[in-house]
Amino acid sequence: xxxxxxxxxxxxxxxxxxxxxxxxxxxxxxxxxxxxxxxxxxxxxxxxxxxxxxxxxxxxxxxxxxxxxxxxxxxxxxxxxxxxxxxxxxxxxxxxxxxxxxxxxxxxxxxxxxxxxxxxxxxxxxxxxxxxxxxxxxxxxxxxxxxxxxxxxxxxxxxxxxxxxxxxxxxxxxxxxxxxxxxxxxxx
Numbered sequence: 001x002x003x004x005x006x007x008x009x010x011x012x013x014x015x016x017x018x019x020x021x022x023x024x025x026x027x028x029x030x031x032x033x034x035x036x037x038x039x040x041x042x043x044x045x046x047x048x049x050x051x052x053x054x055x056x057x058x059x060x061x062x063x064x065x066x067x068x069x070x071x072x073x074x075x076x077x078x079x080x081x082x083x084x085x086x087x088x089x090x091x092x093x094x095x096x097x098x099x100x101x102x103x104x105x106x107x108x109x110x111x112x113x114x115x116x117x118x119x120x121x122x123x124x125x126x127x128x129x130x131x132x133x134x135x136x137x138x139x140x141x142x143x144x145x146x147x148x149x150x151x152x153x154x155x156x157x158x159x160x161x162x163x164x165x166x167x168x169x170x171x172x173x174x175x176x177x178x179x180x181x182x183x184x185x186x187x188x
Contacts, residue, residue, distance in 0.1 A: 013041045014049050021053030022060075024108040026140050033144020034151075043145055047137045054102065055133035061112035062125050069117025079110055086114040094120075098128035102136045 013035060020028030029050050036043035065072065073079050086107065089097045098120070101111035115125060 010040050014045060017046055017049045018053040021050045021137070022057030025050065025053065026108075029137070029140045030144035030147065033141040033146075034148040035144075036141070037145045037148025043141065047141045050137035050141055051133050054136055055130055057109075058102065058112040058129050058133065059126065061109055062116040062122070062129070065113035065116025065118075066122070067116075069113060072113060073117070079114070082107060082110050083114050083117075086111055087118055090115060090118050090120065095124070095128045098125055099132035099135065102132055 013032060016028055017025070017032045019025075029046070032041055032046045032050070033043065035041045036046050073083055086097065086101070098115060101107050101115065104111060107114075112125075112129070
């Protein structure tokens with residue numbers, strides 16, 4: 001049985017993007033953007049699937065926080081420092097926090113739970129969560145796509161200069177060998 005990575009990626013790539021986007025899916029989304037640049041996936045579909053997974057996941061976490069927030073914070077005390085931070089930010093910046101929480105390290109899942117427990121109105125969270133999910137899907141997926149484009153330039157240029165690079169490495173190796181030999185002779 002032969003392993004076909006391209007086939008596996010095209011068959012299950014969108015499912016991986018969706019499931020990864022529900023949780024902390026930045027790595028999967030960057031890789032999917034790169035795969036879209038390589039032609040294995042469609043970038044509009046990658047962004048759309050990531051948007052749906054990200055928005056749905058955060059909605060679920062928001063409503064879990066709304067219903068079970070206090071019990072969750074008691075059960076997972078490591079969330080308490082995040083609760084204070086997000087509560088302080090929510091009081092000051094309201095909507096911007098809802099949009100940007102998915103970009104804050106360590107708060108991708110905990111953030112919506114804490115926002116849900118903070119008493120933010122569901123309609124407000126839904127509206128700004130959808131906006132944040134759209135920005136996130138396009139920005140992170142786009143970063144992977146642009147990375148693929150940049151890698152293409154780099155590797156194309158590398159082919160042009162590989163003989164020069166190889167000669168420079170050989171020259172550097174020879175110079176290092178000569179330097180070590182001279183140094184060894186001075187010691188004796």
